[in-house]
Amino acid sequence: MGRPTRSVSGPAVAESEPDAGDHAQNGGMDDHPDPPSLRAPRLRPGDRVRIVAPACPPSREEANRGVELLTSWGLRAELGEHVFDQWGYLAGRDEDRAGDLNAAFRDPGVRAVIAARGGKGTYRIVDDLDTAALRRDPKPVVGFSDITHLHLALWARCRLAALHGPFAKRGDPFTGRASAEALRRALMTTDPVTLHRDPSEATADVSVPGTATGVLMGGSLEAIRTETGAGLPSLRGAILFLEHRRGTGLGEVDRALTQLTRSRALDGVRGVALGQFLGFEHDADDPTLGGWGIGDVLRDRLTALGVPVLGGLPAGHGNNPPTIPLGTRATMDTATGTLTVLSAVV
Structure with missing residues (x-):
């Protein structure tokens, strides 16, 4: 894609955020310590x-x-x-x-x-x-x-x-x-979870090279968009995981990502991990869409963030989904095509 490889590491979501001036000076990097995750005990037989x-x-x-x-x-x-x-x-x-x-x-x-x-x-x-x-x-x-x-x-x-x-x-x-x-x-168990890029996923060719470390947050794009301006926590310093199932078409994804960007909800994210975006397989063949498919919309909206983007993770609304911890520290590497997340239980 012609973009330099980026390596972004550091704390995830901060309890207190820098103001707009601080954000401009540090390029969206959050220098506050990691917020502690509240992790539950792992389950045992009889629970x-x-x-x-x-x-x-x-x-x-x-x-x-x-x-x-x-x-x-x-x-x-x-x-x-x-x-x-x-x-x-x-x-x-x-x-x-x-x-x-x-x-x-x-x-x-x-x-x-x-x-x-x-x-x-x-x-x-x-x-x-x-x-x-x-x-x-x-x-x-x-x-x-x-x-x-x-x-x-x-x-x-x-x-x-x-x-x-x-x-x-x-x-x-x-x-x-x-x-x-x-x-x-x-x-x-307390084993970490590692997801690997699947070349067959619709988002597999969406990539901005680099590595990122931060608390993993996210899930359904539509839910995240709905919480903007209401209950969406700060994403500053986080790795944002996104997945989606088609409703009205490419425009719904464009609108959601544009809303998140315009509201500055994506300011300071350290990386984006893309799961499944289902139901968009034939959009590139639709002449009314100018040859664009879901990968083009995601690439157009996300590369401007200037952070690593890893597409192709087999997680979302498809069959046999993995289980992914949220709210724990994760490392994303586009070269190996992996996202590794610490356990949500102790």
């Missing part, structure tokens, strides 16, 4: 795990598969009171979904909280979470897609390290054996 539905309701079959999977690891799985409620397209009223989360956060016997599914609605309840309970008694929270709202809120308010991982299901085409094993290891 209780609560499945909740912060967004849309699962089917009973899906929930039963989740219980079966967790039980196979020696854990004691249980369901939140309102998991099967339905209020429109949501898993019950806002107060009930938030109540299920808070009940799990406050119960000292519950050692992890796993979302039953995503969809819509988590953004409606993030202001009602009892984060003080998690500060006293941290426990890992697992999910992705709409659950990104939950991860961002918990990091912003109590620095909880979380897991961008699949919804608990067993034998589901989406969550195969390798994906389930990755979730188990992320919950029950």
Whole structure:
């Protein structure tokens, strides 16, 4: 791409941020010490795990598969009171979904909280979470897609390290054996997680060479965009992980990244790790789009940040997703095509 190789390392998200003048002088580098991550104890056989539905309701079959999977690891799985409620397209009223989360956060016997599914609605309840309970008694929270709202809120308010991982299901085409094993290891061991660039992913050829180190944050691009100006924590010093599933087309990605840039939410990021951007495979063949595909939009918007960009990570809304710690220190290297992240549990 003709850009010099960059190496960016240093602290991740700072509790206090430099003003615009400081930012201009240090080129977006944050000189504050790393904020501590609040990491929960790893799970052990016999621990209780609560499945909740912060967004849309699962089917009973899906929930039963989740219980079966967790039980196979020696854990004691249980369901939140309102998991099967339905209020429109949501898993019950806002107060009930938030109540299920808070009940799990406050119960000292519950050692992890796993979302039953995503969809819509988590953004409606993030202001009602009892984060003080998690500060006293941290426990890992697992999910992705709409659950990104939950991860961002918990990091912003109590620095909880979380897991961008699949919804608990067993034998589901989406969550195969390798994906389930990755979730188990992320919950029950302290091993770091390493993702490798997959040349077959749509974002694989999006790259700005270099290395970066910082706390990994992010998830669903749409969720991150929605939280801009509301509950989005500072991304200064972080490695930002982004994934997305197509809605209206290339313009939605362009709008989201432009909004994040114009709002200065991306100021000071140390690197960008791109996961799956699904559903854009044929855009380059559409004559109305001028030959552009998803890689062109991402390249156009992200290279201007002047930080390393690693595309092609096989993580997002595709089948057999990995489990990725969020809120812990990560190292990204475009030469080796790897992103390595420290465990979210201790």
